[in-house]
Amino acid sequence: QKEVEQNSGPLSVPEGAIASLNCTYSDRGSQSFFWYRQYSGKSPELIMSIYSNGDKEDGRFTAQLNKASQYVSLLIRDSQPSDSATYLCAAEGGGYNKLIFGAGTRLAVHP
Amino acid sequence: SQTIHQWPATLVQPVGSPLSLECTVEGTSNPNLYWYRQAAGRGLQLLFYSIGIDQISSEVPQNLSASRPQDRQFILSSKKLLLSDSGFYLCAWSGGGMNTGELFFGEGSRLTVL
Numbered sequence: 001q002k003e004v005e006q007n008s009g010p011l012s013v014p015e016g017a018i019a020s021l022n023c024t025y026s027d028r029g030s031q032s033f034f035w036y037r038q039y040s041g042k043s044p045e046l047i048m049s050i051y052s053n054g055d056k057e058d059g060r061f062t063a064q065l066n067k068a069s070q071y072v073s074l075l076i077r078d079s080q081p082s083d084s085a086t087y088l089c090a091a092e093g094g095g096y097n098k099l100i101f102g103a104g105t106r107l108a109v110h111p
Numbered sequence: 112s113q114t115i116h117q118w119p120a121t122l123v124q125p126v127g128s129p130l131s132l133e134c135t136v137e138g139t140s141n142p143n144l145y146w147y148r149q150a151a152g153r154g155l156q157l158l159f160y161s162i163g164i165d166q167i168s169s170e171v172p173q174n175l176s177a178s179r180p181q182d183r184q185f186i187l188s189s190k191k192l193l194l195s196d197s198g199f200y201l202c203a204w205s206g207g208g209m210n211t212g213e214l215f216f217g218e219g220s221r222l223t224v225l
Contacts, residue, residue, distance in 0.1 A: 004154075034213065043201055043216040044155070088154065090214075096162055097143055097205040098170075099214055103154040 002027040002093045006102035015111050019076040023089030023102050026070070032092035033065055034099065035074045037085045044088055048074060079109045113138035117202050117217035124224055130175075130189040132220045134202030137183065142204040144185040145214065146177055149199040161185060197224045 036044035
């Protein structure tokens with residue numbers, strides 16, 4: 001069964017620090033990977049997508065992909081209290097953009 | 112720009128009652144459509160996906176069914192709800208076909224079965 005694994009957290013970081021979120025996936029055939037942010041009681045919001053090995057930067061966010069290790073990470077620089085949310089990692093699984101989601105890591109940024 | 116809407120946002124239903132959740136996408140044609148469920152404190156589970164009108168695939172055996180009567184409309188239904196059907200139901204869309212593009216979610220429908 002295809003799976004995406006994440007630490008549930010909470011990951012607590014001080015304001016201004018770098019938050020590092022990680023996930024691993026089981027299906028070596030997955031080619032596309034995504035990070036979603038979900039505030040409590042709200043629907044997930046796409047923040048990053050990554051398709052190739054290496055780093056992809058977008059503002060304060062950097063996604064990293066290592067297909068050999070089946071590992072995806074998200075770095076959030078200069079963390080703000082508004083970044084406090086659950087971050088969901090997702091891997092494409094089987095075409096038609098079907099995504100397999102991890103259970104999410106809860107991030108808490110404290111002033 | 113594309114938008115996706117779900118309704119109702121919240122509902123409380125007794126066990127054994129029927130269910131209908133509706134989702135509509137605007138600003139795109141031939142989208143792939145999806146229904147996910149998120150149980151409390153857990154990840155998203157794919158329930159159904161659709162690549163076209165009347166083309167529905169079920170990912171897990173369950174008490175629910177889905178229909179796509181129009182290109183941009185996706186409906187989730189049940190004839191008799193179970194307690195285990197409680198959860199946060201999310202409709203999503205992506206570009207059509209096999210492409211490995213991004214998935215965008217609606218606002219969600221929170222269902223409590225009592």
